[in-house]
Amino acid sequence: MPSFNTVGKRVPKLDAADKATGRSRYIQDLKLPGMLFGRILYSKYAHARIVKIDASKARALPGVRAVLTGEDIPEIKMGVYKDNRPLKKGKVRSYRDEIAAVAAVDPQTAREALELIDVVYDPLPAVFDPEAAMQEGAPLVHEAHQTNVLRMPWKLHYGDVEAARREAAFTVSERFTTTWVTHCCMGTSGAIAEFDPGNNLTIHSNTQIPSLAQKEFLEALAAMGLPDRRVRVIKPCIGGGFGSKLDTYAYEYIAILLAYHTRRPVKIEFDRTEEFIATSARQPTITTISQGCDRNGKLLFRDVKMILDNGAYTSWGATTPSVMMMPITTLYRVPNVRYEASCVYTNNTYSQAMRGYGNPQATFAIESTIDMLAEAAGIEPLEFRRINANQPGDVSTQGLRITTCGLAECMEAVKAQLGWEQSRSRGEGVGIASLIHVGGGARVYKSDGCGAMLKMDDFGKVDIFTGATDMGQGSDTVIAQIVAEELGLNIEDIHVIHSDTDVCPWDVGAHASRTTFVAGNAALGAARKIKSRILEMAAKELYAPLEKLVLGRRHIQHVDEPDRRVEIGKLLRKAHFSHGGQMLMAESFYDPANENMGKDFRGNMSMTYTFGVHGVRVKVDEETGKVKVLNYVAAHDVGRAINPMLLEGQVYGGVMMGLGYALSEQVIMERGENMNPNFRDYKILTARDVVPIAAPVLETPDKDGPYGAKGIGEPGCVPTAPAVANAIYNAVGVRIKDLPITPERVLAAIRAKKGMDLCGRKTGTDSGEACVIEE
Numbered sequence: 001m002p003s004f005n006t007v008g009k010r011v012p013k014l015d016a017a018d019k020a021t022g023r024s025r026y027i028q029d030l031k032l033p034g035m036l037f038g039r040i041l042y043s044k045y046a047h048a049r050i051v052k053i054d055a056s057k058a059r060a061l062p063g064v065r066a067v068l069t070g071e072d073i074p075e076i077k078m079g080v081y082k083d084n085r086p087l088k089k090g091k092v093r094s095y096r097d098e099i100a101a102v103a104a105v106d107p108q109t110a111r112e113a114l115e116l117i118d119v120v121y122d123p124l125p126a127v128f129d130p131e132a133a134m135q136e137g138a139p140l141v142h143e144a145h146q147t148n149v150l151r152m153p154w155k156l157h158y159g160d161v162e163a164a165r166r167e168a169a170f171t172v173s174e175r176f177t178t179t180w181v182t183h184c185c186m187g188t189s190g191a192i193a194e195f196d197p198g199n200n201l202t203i204h205s206n207t208q209i210p211s212l213a214q215k216e217f218l219e220a221l222a223a224m225g226l227p228d229r230r231v232r233v234i235k236p237c238i239g240g241g242f243g244s245k246l247d248t249y250a251y252e253y254i255a256i257l258l259a260y261h262t263r264r265p266v267k268i269e270f271d272r273t274e275e276f277i278a279t280s281a282r283q284p285t286i287t288t289i290s291q292g293c294d295r296n297g298k299l300l301f302r303d304v305k306m307i308l309d310n311g312a313y314t315s316w317g318a319t320t321p322s323v324m325m326m327p328i329t330t331l332y333r334v335p336n337v338r339y340e341a342s343c344v345y346t347n348n349t350y351s352q353a354m355r356g357y358g359n360p361q362a363t364f365a366i367e368s369t370i371d372m373l374a375e376a377a378g379i380e381p382l383e384f385r386r387i388n389a390n391q392p393g394d395v396s397t398q399g400l401r402i403t404t405c406g407l408a409e410c411m412e413a414v415k416a417q418l419g420w421e422q423s424r425s426r427g428e429g430v431g432i433a434s435l436i437h438v439g440g441g442a443r444v445y446k447s448d449g450c451g452a453m454l455k456m457d458d459f460g461k462v463d464i465f466t467g468a469t470d471m472g473q474g475s476d477t478v479i480a481q482i483v484a485e486e487l488g489l490n491i492e493d494i495h496v497i498h499s500d501t502d503v504c505p506w507d508v509g510a511h512a513s514r515t516t517f518v519a520g521n522a523a524l525g526a527a528r529k530i531k532s533r534i535l536e537m538a539a540k541e542l543y544a545p546l547e548k549l550v551l552g553r554r555h556i557q558h559v560d561e562p563d564r565r566v567e568i569g570k571l572l573r574k575a576h577f578s579h580g581g582q583m584l585m586a587e588s589f590y591d592p593a594n595e596n597m598g599k600d601f602r603g604n605m606s607m608t609y610t611f612g613v614h615g616v617r618v619k620v621d622e623e624t625g626k627v628k629v630l631n632y633v634a635a636h637d638v639g640r641a642i643n644p645m646l647l648e649g650q651v652y653g654g655v656m657m658g659l660g661y662a663l664s665e666q667v668i669m670e671r672g673e674n675m676n677p678n679f680r681d682y683k684i685l686t687a688r689d690v691v692p693i694a695a696p697v698l699e700t701p702d703k704d705g706p707y708g709a710k711g712i713g714e715p716g717c718v719p720t721a722p723a724v725a726n727a728i729y730n731a732v733g734v735r736i737k738d739l740p741i742t743p744e745r746v747l748a749a750i751r752a753k754k755g756m757d758l759c760g761r762k763t764g765t766d767s768g769e770a771c772v773i774e775e
Contacts, residue, residue, distance in 0.1 A: 005552060006484045007707050010645035011491055014477045015237070015470075024237040027190035027206055028269060035192065036065055038258050038268040039110040040251060041100040041117055042278065043092040046347040046672035047126035047139065050091055050099070050119065057116035058102060063109035066261045067117070069100045073257055074223045078216075078248060081150065081314030083142060084350075086253035091124070093141050093312035095673050096278050096349050098250045103258040103266050128672050130309045130344035131286065141312055141345035148345040150310060154321035156601045158329065158397035159336030164301035168292030170376040175288050176365040177738045178721075180309075180667035181660070182281040183354055184684050187239015189279055190269035191252045193259040200230040201259075205252055206238050208245040208469050209509035210501050216248045220256060233501045241471035242657075243353035244279055246511055247315045251278070276677030280352030281667050283317040284309045287365040297379045297387045301336040304328050304365070310343040310351060317351025318343045320358025322444070323512075325601055327362045330396035330609075331436045332370075332388035337397050347672045353511065355654070359437055359718045360661060364739065367433035367722035371729065381726065382420060385434055386411055390611065392700075399595075399602040400609065404700035404710075406637030407434060407611040413635040413696040414615035427622055428630070429731025432615045433719035439639065439710030440607030440702070441592040442512035449591030450515075451505025452479075452522035454530055456584040458576050460489060460554055460569035464526070465497045467507025468519035473713055474646040475515045479523045481642055482706050486527035487534070488551025488568065505589070513610065513711030516642060518590055520706035525588030533584055534568065537575050541566055592704070608702045610710045612636035614655070614719045618727040625747030627663060627728060629691040636695070639702040639710035647712055651695040654716015660685045662721035666740050 018024045055067045070089025078084040088097045100117050104110040125139040132138055133148040141148055165171060191205040201221060207213045210233040217231045238245070251268045258266040270278065290303040310318050321341040329337045374384035386408060394402040411434075414420070420430060441448045453465040464483050470476045480494035498504055507519065531551060538556040539546050548559050557565030575582050595603035617631040634651050641647045664683035668675040676682045701708025721739055729735050734749035755763055 004485055006481045006491055007642055008640070009481070009643065011477055011481055011643055013474050013646065014480060014496070026187050026239055027192070027204065027236045028187070030192055030204055030236055032192060032194060032265040035265040035267055036103040036105060036258070036262055037107045037110050038101055038103045038255055038266045039107070039114050040098050040254060040268070040278070041114045043095055043097040043099055044119070045092055045121050045123055046095055047124040048092050049122040049124060050089065051122050052120040053100060054118040055100060058113040061109065061113050061116060063105040064102055064113045065105070065264065066103040066258050067100060067113065068257055068261065074225070076220045076223045076253055078250065078253065079314050080316060080318060084250070084313040086250040086257065094347055094349055097312070098254065101254045101258060103262050126347040126672060128346050128348055128669065130307050130346055133344050133346050134307070134342065141347060145345070150314065150318055150343040150345065152318060152343055154341035155339070156325065157338045161301045161303050161336045161338040164336040165290070165292055168300045169295040170373060171290060171292035172369050172372040172376055173290040174369055174372065174737060175286070176368065177287070178285045178361045178364060179739055180281045180284055180669060181354070181665045182276060182279070182667055183240065183242040183244040185240030185242065185244055188270040188272060188275040189249065189251065190267065191255045192265055192267040193255040194265040195259055195263065199226050201256060202232045202234065203252065203256065204234045204236055206245055207233065207235060208241045208471060208511065210235055210469065211467060211506045212509055213248050214501050217256065220253055224260065235469065235499045238469070238471035241510065242355045243357065243511065245471070246353040246509060249279070272679070273677045276682065277349070277674045280315055280317065280350055282354035283320065283351030285361040287361070289365045289369050291369050291373050293373055293377055297374070297377050297384050299332055299334045299388045302328060302334045304339045306341040308341060308343045309348060310345055311348045312345065313350040315350055316353040320353070322597065324358040324362040325398060326400065326438070326605070327359055327366055327436055329398035330390070330400045331363070331366055331434060332385070333390060333394065335397065348669055349674065355657060356714045356718045357512065359435070359714070360658070360721060363433065363435060363719050364721045367719055368725050368735070368737070371726045372735070381432055382411060382415060385432070390436070399604055401604045403608045403704070404637070404639065404702045405609070405611055406698040406700045407613065409698045410611060410613035410635035410637055413698060414613045414633045417633045417694050417696060418615040418617060418631060420615065427620045427731055428617065429620070429727045429729070430615065430617050431723045431725065431727025431730055432613060433723040433726060435612045435715055435718040437610045437715045437718060438512050438514070438606035439610035440517045440704060441514045441594050442606050443594045443596050445508055446596070447591055448508055448514070448518065448594060449589055450507040450519045450522045451587065451589045452519070452526045453505055453587045454483070454526040454585065456530055456572065458569065458573045460493060460572060462487065462489065462494045463497060464494060464523055465504050466519055466523060467505045468498055468515045469507070469510035470498055471510060473515070473650065474643065475519060477646060478516050478642045479519060482520050482524050483527045485707070486524060486531055488556070489554055493554070505587070513713040513715065515711070515713070516709050517607070517705050517711050518592060520642070520709060522588050522590035524706045525590055526586045529586035529588065530584050534571065537571055538566060541571060607704045608639065608710050610637060610712060610715050612715050612719065614723045616723045616727045618724065618731055620728055620731045620746065622732060622750055625743035625745070625750065627724070627741065627743070627746060629659065631692050633694045633696065634716060635698060636712060636715055637698045637700050638712050639705045640699050640708035641697050642707060642709050644697060647697060648695045650712050651716040652693055654714070655693050655720060656685055656690065658717035658720025659691070659724070661717065662724040662739065663741050
């Protein structure tokens with residue numbers, strides 16, 4: 001095992017003190033001279049024609065500086081499908097549709113102005129169920145599209161599934177559903193837009209994609225008749241992302257439009273209710289899955305069909321099948337795979353990327369039926385998974401190349417730490433589920449790269465400018481550790497800058513658990529260029545061959561003669577102030593050698609893959625259906641842990657997010673309307689709900705990762721729901737196939753198994769009294 005000075009150490013987050021003491025500046029803290037305040041008016045219908053908008057009273061209100069409707073703005077197209085615009089005209093397709101916007105001298109005046117805008121609607125038939133939306137004669141959400149099914153080619157077939165089905169000794173088939181859940185970032189969304197006299201735009205925005213957002217805003221300026229302008233994107237401190245900021249949103253464009261019309265900075269800041277209704281959730285899925293194996297438990301086929309609720313417009317949620325394909329084809333060795341997904345327009349809110357990017361939905365169905373298939377084959381669930389575990393060197397049917405893989409080791413770690421074989425009391429059960437996720441980038445665009453620029457001063461201090469986005473996950477700290485390790489410096493010698501597109505290089509965005517791998521490699525590349533120059537200078541200063549010099553503890557020293565050394569800062573000052581002096585600066589752009597998927601969806605989308613196994617012990621109250629998590633073990637193959645403390649934090653947070661997804665969270669949609677847009681009614685887990693979690697780290701250093709690291713941001717939430725569902729089945733013998741697994745659902749399944757209704761009465765009897773269940 002190599003010896004490191006900063007890599008592998010439990011270094012606290014570099015911004016921890018600022019956040020703990022209130023020094024960090026979020027979008028809520030920013031105020032520019034002359035700034036106006038924007039507010040947005042949303043639709044009162046899920047589907048309706050806009051007959052008339054009368055904004056005359058709002059425009060006449062003292063303090064109002066601008067009122068805009070869909071008729072007042074150019075044709076700016078948003079979203080993956082370009083089927084959305086910042087302010088709607090003609091008709092509305094969901095309750096979150098933006099109808100009008102105002103800019104005023106203060107927030108209260110802006111709110112009052114919204115109340116003065118009179119909108120006349122002509123309600124239209126609406127559709128809220130994706131299966132109903134697929135039927136002939138269903139109301140069309142977008143008439144020009146001529147169908148509610150998006151024209152996206154999510155379909156693959158590798159091998160021969162039907163032949164494998166006939167060959168299988170054991171098969172299982174089942175239907176699973178998942179629901180709307182949302183990100184619940186502690187920091188709500190917001191933006192401040194400002195134009196200079198030359199109509200160049202500066203926008204402060206909570207975004208995970210500053211470089212891509214810059215491109216989108218440039219296109220918007222061109223639509224506004226402002227081509228060839230500059231756009232500067234500045235990120236304030238981001239109070240959580242989880243995929244919610246992976247697209248540009250209407251509020252950002254509205255801030256831009258209001259700022260242009262008023263010639264003043266305009267700020268739009270969401271309150272909590274607005275954050276729930278006007279940002280996008282994880283898409284619900286309906287999954288029909290079949291799997292089969294031979295008599296020895298070896299998987300022969302996997303057959304999956306999905307329907308995804310796209311909502312009224314198309315953002316990144318519609319592309320999640322591209323990631324769902326990964327576990328469907330490559331979680332375990334499966335020689336024959338078929339998958340087809342339909343993304344369907346409805347009059348619900350539209351869906352967006354969320355941590356795991358479709359993987360949690362797919363893995364819920366896969367891992368639940370793996371347990372069912374193991375039972376059918378008479379093989380213990382852990383052993384069944386071991387029989388089919390991926391191995392280093394495997395190439396899956398989809399063409400994913402497995403480099404390092406610690407899946408089997410993760411199984412052993414969970415088995416040992418969970419006490420898999422220990423005796424269990426009545427109502428107690430254990431469950432397990434595995435995961436695969438991208439760990440070495442994920443090529444969605446033509447470039448999957450990230451840039452880094454490094455500047456070193458005369459005192460050995462480093463400024464590293466990175467395209468990466470830190471939104472709380474600690475990427476700044478990891479990048480600093482990598483650079484400090486390579487240059488023989490201390491962590492406090494490294495300053496990471498990532499907040500401004502005017503000074504930071506390009507990056508495709510903070511998604512796909514790619515930042516440590518891709519941005520880390522970019523930073524490492526720049527550091528290695530600087531290191532080479534330092535060693536060249538030190539070789540002349542110390543009269544020593546390059547191969548005999550090492551950097552460490554802010555010095556360059558001879559490996560055989562430790563006293564023969566020079567302090568890095570001193571060496572740099574001498575280089576600077578000598579005749580023909582020099583300063584040390586370097587750049588690096590790392591674009592991994594992964595592949596875009598072909599027309600058949602084959603292609604090695606990531607340089608390496610992260611594996612993991614989660615195990616959970618639960619106690620189920622058979623009288624109430626309440627599920628209590630007694631113990632949770634989440635083991636991950638991480639390549640190398642650059643910072644074990646931050647890694648554990650990612651796992652703990654991921655597990656708690658996954659438990660919320662499994663047991664309690666649900667955006668309640670009633671005919672397209674969000675009925676629980678607050679933390680009282682939306683059942684997110686809190687600090688009081690934290691369960692005992694162990695996070696064993698299995699290191700399998702990957703040759704392509706920076707110091708062997710893989711990405712770990714998303715995997716922590718991926719297999720949680722099926723692990724819990726499997727544990728409940730192990731405890732009380734009922735299989736819950738719909739999320740969330742509420743006490744009501746568990747109790748109903750227990751009572752149905754016993755031939756009772758929800759009130760505990762034998763079915764088929766009639767006491768004449770209604771059965772009322774109180775939450």
